[in-house]
Amino acid sequence: MPTIECSKKDLEKLIGKKFDSAEKLEQALQYAKGGIGSLEGDALKIEVQDANRPDLWSAEGIARELKARLGLETGLPKFKVKKSKVQLIIEKSVKKSRPYMVAALAKNVKITEEYLVQMIQLQEKVGLTYGRKRKEVGIGIYDLDKMKAPIYYKGIKPREIKFAPLEFERDLGLNEILELHPKGKEYGHLIKAFEYYPIVMDSTGTVCAMPPIINSNYTGKVTEKTKNLFIEVTGWNKEIVNIALNVMVAAVHDRGADIEAVEIVDETEKAKYFTPNFEPKKTKVKIEFINKLAGMNWSTKEIVKLLERARYNCTIKGKEILLEVPSYRQDLLHEADIVEDAVISYGYNNLEPKATEMNVVGKDLLETRLKEVIRSTCVGLQLQEVLTYNLTSKEKQVTKLGLNLQKEIFAEIANPMSSEYAIFRKQIFPELLEFLGKNSRYEYPQNIFEIGKGLELDAKSETGVNEKNKICIIICGRNANFNEGKRHLQALSNSMNWDYELKKIEHSAFKPGLCAEIKIENRIGIIGELKESILKNFSIEMPACVIELEF
Amino acid sequence: MQNSELKQLVLELSEIERTALKQLGIHEIHTLESLAQTTELNKDAVRRVIEWLKEKKLIQVQDLQRKAEYSLTKTGKENLEKGLPERRMIQALQEKTLNFKELQEKTKLNSGEFASGLGVLKQKNFITIQSGKIEISEVGKEFAGSEWMEEKILNNPDECSLDQIQGLIKRGLLEKKEVTENSIQISEFGIQAKEILETIGSQREFNIQAPVQPLYLGKAQPYNQFLKLIRKKLLELGFTEMKERLIVQEFYNFDVLFQPQNHPARQWTDSYQLKQPTHGKLPDKKIVDKIKAAHETGGLADSTGWGYEWSTDIASRVMPTAHGTAMDARQMCEGVEFPKKYFVINRCFRPDVLDATHLVEFNQLDCFMVGPGINFRSLLHVFKQLAYEIAGAKEVKFTTAYFPFTEPSCELSIKHPQLGWMEVAGGGVLRPEITENLGIKEPAIAWGMGIDRLAMAKLGIKDIRYLFSDNLDWLRKSKMVVE
Structure with a gap:
């Protein structure tokens, strides 16, 4: 979910409407699936929910959407584009490294501080999120007046040239840039493996950039004094780079720049075409489908009005509406997506909630009922129920029990946030021992239980993990011993109508001779009186007996 | 307090209060631990009993008594196990004369430990240093086999004098902790109450207003x-x-x-x-x-x-x-x-x-x-x-x-x-x-x-x-x- 930072005043100016309260602004932002993250003075943070609408990730884009939704300017946004004489030649040498580049010129820009902030923010967000950390989209913005057309996009062996990257005074080799420049370190892996690195060069042979890593310090520095811009997008997919370019260009266009198209000459594909191309996409929607999904009975006229406020151009054709869609939208996979746009224009809170008749009977799982019965039995045994986490550490599940780290395997997290929560527990009782250790200052006996899961690896199960439902009881206090434990096991089993068998076993955590495997049909459990050393590991000062059982 | 009042008070004493009171002899001074031991009650219960009896003026609880206790720090414990730095150095030097670097590597001491060990050995004249070589002196050879004072202290810090301990505290091997204790003594009323207790035997009346011990039930997690x-x-x-x-x-x-x-x-x-x-x-x-x-x-x-x-x-x-x-x-x-x-x-x-x-x-x-x-x-x-x-x-x-x-x-x-x-x-x-x-x-x-x-x-x-x-x-x- 991208967060957009902008100036409230600037946004209001772009929209052409002032919002005198945060609520009204919040309400309006709803139209762009946005909400106020924070508003301090003029500094506004907007959280935009839609991951598929890069056009909404700038103040200009949000303003464009809101203008229409608020009825200030409806239908397809108009972009005036003049063809320039500037050519961009894509040489064959770059085809294997990063094959596509599209570009545009923005002339007579009147860059202000806020303008620059928005432009850089959009460039970053689109590259990061829509462009998947610049893999699919790398955006470069240059001072056009420092470049001499035609512009070349070519592949060059890293040792063959040097240039000074942004914020560096001296020339560096291409690999040096990948090693030394912060952006080189961050994105270098995107080109490192190639024989030829992608390079933008002007006709004087001046290196302008190494996409998608970094611009040159000479041409790539844009300031409030810059008059004319060269904007390019590189990547691996023609559609994606064109959308990214249109998103960028639409934003500067809305700030009053004169947009000129660049002629792309692709030497590999032997193709010539101009970008940016704002030709609208075409689609259609069935009127009946809109009403059915929204649960409404809108007239065709009403629907057209709602869609125009979502920036569509509409033509009614029988039972369908033919639509022209802004070129930068690529999130319309199905008619359902268009329905949402209509409903948003109408306003969610203007819809009357309506019940759907359903003749159904509720039912819970047998498992849930079983848990409830076990719980009430344990409560009858005067045990306090405790809830612990499934995520835990090997320290608790293995080391503190005196078990062997090599022998114990768990469902294990690859990217844990902390070693405390890095594996799924196999047994509940170590977690309850940890609990008891934290409560030694309170009155004994401390007899507790938990109903929960224990996870064991199991190649036969569909997830590779067997999730066992378990009940764990620990009695802890002056009189806690194996005998007391067995009395609890017996009471529980009798109450649940379980027939249990005990078989003496050895376990590193329990006193020899005072530990047994519990067997109830094919379900296994354990009962045992804890060794003093183990109690000490968990800082428990009283004897304790454990019962843990699958059910 | 009137006699009749005192009698009523004794009648209402709980079982554990009676148990505790019986264990308190005239002129005897008890601590929480000693009372727990003689009454065989757990410390929580004894703590409560002391509160109650104090409230009823049957005992006197004296102001805090401060007692210094010395115990080993983590490093102290490690040193006791592996040997003090100076001991490990002497052991290494007994085999052969070494230079500084060799000695530090052999003993695997960090530079801080090494420096303090060297200081102690020099002070005791157990070693001589010549052109970077460290050698055991005659004195050193003589005392190498016996238990040194520092080791005695580490083994038994409580039995040593403050001067001796000071050095090891500075070296971070020992630490001082102040332990506070209550001293508990039966009061005049207490003595009278004990006499009444003997005459009434197990007879007991209940003060219905008195707080009772909480009873914890089994409960589902909220x-x-x-x-x-x-x-x-x-x-x-x-x-x-x-x-x-x-x-x-x-x-x-x-x-x-x-x-x-x-x-x-x-x-x-x-x-x-x-x-x-x-x-x-x-x-x-x-x-x-x-x-x-x-x-x-x-x-x-x-x-x-x-x-x-x-x-x-x-x-x-x-x-x-x-x-x-x-x-x-x-x-x-x-x-x-x-x-x-x-x-x-x-x-x-x-x-x-x-x-x-x-x-x-x-x-x-x-x-x-x-x-x-x-x-x-x-x-x-x-x-x-x-x-x-x-x-x-x-x-x-x-x-x-x-x-x-x-x-x-x-x-x-x-x-x-x-x-x-x-x-x-x-x-x-x-x-x-x-x-x-x-x-x-x-x-x-x-x-x-x-x-x-x-x-x-x-x-x-x-x-x-x-x-x-x-x-x-x-x-x-x-x-x-x-x-």
């Missing part, structure tokens, strides 16, 4: 009590429960829910991955192929799909359940009946650091319903209904939202009676790419609800960690959740 109530509400509303799973295939967590494999949205759902196991099994190939088609071309739905090559390998990876909607996905692959309402309360896992507002694992309520006539307004209705039934909220607000598996999508905010406006649920109409490809003939709506925050409101807690409270006292004293 959060579980709350979840039981939620389940009951859902059953009343006609929902059928689905099975909870902690580990799922990515197929269910993402793919069936139309979350593209190559899209940032997939990484945005901040989720855990597993180191082991890594992969699970996918369902019937027919179902897998339908989901593949949905992603690549839209499949049976009139959709463009996401237009990329879908990978079975990615889909079969397993992960900790990131949202309960994965159970909806599983149910939809297994087959759904209609009309029908489904729900699951599932423990979910997302990489968050545990603090007052975040849990490492949390419960999510996920529901979906299928049936003729279901549309976006049905969702708004069920949102409103649940807001009222589960949270007691009469006012609701709907906001726009994005989920990969629903369109239109919507979020629910409620005006909670105690907490004010809060966001509690999100969902929408299931995308046709999902329903049509899985052969679900009727429209369906699905949504998820974060119930942890509702539970906090119901249980009156501000710190979310109390839902999994590790405080026994709090659990024991918690009130039952009724409504």
Whole structure:
């Protein structure tokens, strides 16, 4: 979910409407699936929910959407584009490294501080999120007046040239840039493996950039004094780079720049075409489908009005509406997506909630009922129920029990946030021992239980993990011993109508001779009186007996 | 105190007070420990008894007595085990003369330990240093075998003089702790009371106003009590429960829910991955192929799909359940009946650091319903209904939202009676790419609800960690959740 930072005043100016309260602004932002993250003075943070609408990730884009939704300017946004004489030649040498580049010129820009902030923010967000950390989209913005057309996009062996990257005074080799420049370190892996690195060069042979890593310090520095811009997008997919370019260009266009198209000459594909191309996409929607999904009975006229406020151009054709869609939208996979746009224009809170008749009977799982019965039995045994986490550490599940780290395997997290929560527990009782250790200052006996899961690896199960439902009881206090434990096991089993068998076993955590495997049909459990050393590991000062059982 | 008053007081003494009083002889001075030992009561009980008897003026509790105790620090303990630095150095030097570097390497001492050891040895004249070589002196040879004073102190710090100890405190081997103790002595009234006690024997009267020891009952965990109530509400509303799973295939967590494999949205759902196991099994190939088609071309739905090559390998990876909607996905692959309402309360896992507002694992309520006539307004209705039934909220607000598996999508905010406006649920109409490809003939709506925050409101807690409270006292004293 991208967060957009902008100036409230600037946004209001772009929209052409002032919002005198945060609520009204919040309400309006709803139209762009946005909400106020924070508003301090003029500094506004907007959280935009839609991951598929890069056009909404700038103040200009949000303003464009809101203008229409608020009825200030409806239908397809108009972009005036003049063809320039500037050519961009894509040489064959770059085809294997990063094959596509599209570009545009923005002339007579009147860059202000806020303008620059928005432009850089959009460039970053689109590259990061829509462009998947610049893999699919790398955006470069240059001072056009420092470049001499035609512009070349070519592949060059890293040792063959040097240039000074942004914020560096001296020339560096291409690999040096990948090693030394912060952006080189961050994105270098995107080109490192190639024989030829992608390079933008002007006709004087001046290196302008190494996409998608970094611009040159000479041409790539844009300031409030810059008059004319060269904007390019590189990547691996023609559609994606064109959308990214249109998103960028639409934003500067809305700030009053004169947009000129660049002629792309692709030497590999032997193709010539101009970008940016704002030709609208075409689609259609069935009127009946809109009403059915929204649960409404809108007239065709009403629907057209709602869609125009979502920036569509509409033509009614029988039972369908033919639509022209802004070129930068690529999130319309199905008619359902268009329905949402209509409903948003109408306003969610203007819809009357309506019940759907359903003749159904509720039912819970047998498992849930079983848990409830076990719980009430344990409560009858005067045990306090405790809830612990499934995520835990090997320290608790293995080391503190005196078990062997090599022998114990768990469902294990690859990217844990902390070693405390890095594996799924196999047994509940170590977690309850940890609990008891934290409560030694309170009155004994401390007899507790938990109903929960224990996870064991199991190649036969569909997830590779067997999730066992378990009940764990620990009695802890002056009189806690194996005998007391067995009395609890017996009471529980009798109450649940379980027939249990005990078989003496050895376990590193329990006193020899005072530990047994519990067997109830094919379900296994354990009962045992804890060794003093183990109690000490968990800082428990009283004897304790454990019962843990699958059910 | 009048005699009759004293007698009444003695009559009302509890068993443990009587036990303690009997153990207190005239002129005897007791401590909490000694009283616990002679009475065979646990310390908690003795502490209480002392309080009570003091209140009744039957004993005198003297001001704090301070006593210094010396104990080994961690380094001190290590040194006692491995030998003091100077001892280890002498042992090394007994074999042969060494230079500084060799000696430090041989003894494996850090530079601090090495320096202090060297200082001690020089001071004692146990070594001589010449042109960088360290050699044992004659004195050193003579005393090498015996136990040195420093070692005596470490073995028995309490029996040594303060001067001797000071040096080792400076070296960080010993530490001083001030221990405070109460001294307990029977009072004049106490002596009289004891005499009365002997005459009345086991006769006892009860002061009905006197506090009694708390009795702790067995109790269900408060959060579980709350979840039981939620389940009951859902059953009343006609929902059928689905099975909870902690580990799922990515197929269910993402793919069936139309979350593209190559899209940032997939990484945005901040989720855990597993180191082991890594992969699970996918369902019937027919179902897998339908989901593949949905992603690549839209499949049976009139959709463009996401237009990329879908990978079975990615889909079969397993992960900790990131949202309960994965159970909806599983149910939809297994087959759904209609009309029908489904729900699951599932423990979910997302990489968050545990603090007052975040849990490492949390419960999510996920529901979906299928049936003729279901549309976006049905969702708004069920949102409103649940807001009222589960949270007691009469006012609701709907906001726009994005989920990969629903369109239109919507979020629910409620005006909670105690907490004010809060966001509690999100969902929408299931995308046709999902329903049509899985052969679900009727429209369906699905949504998820974060119930942890509702539970906090119901249980009156501000710190979310109390839902999994590790405080026994709090659990024991918690009130039952009724409504």
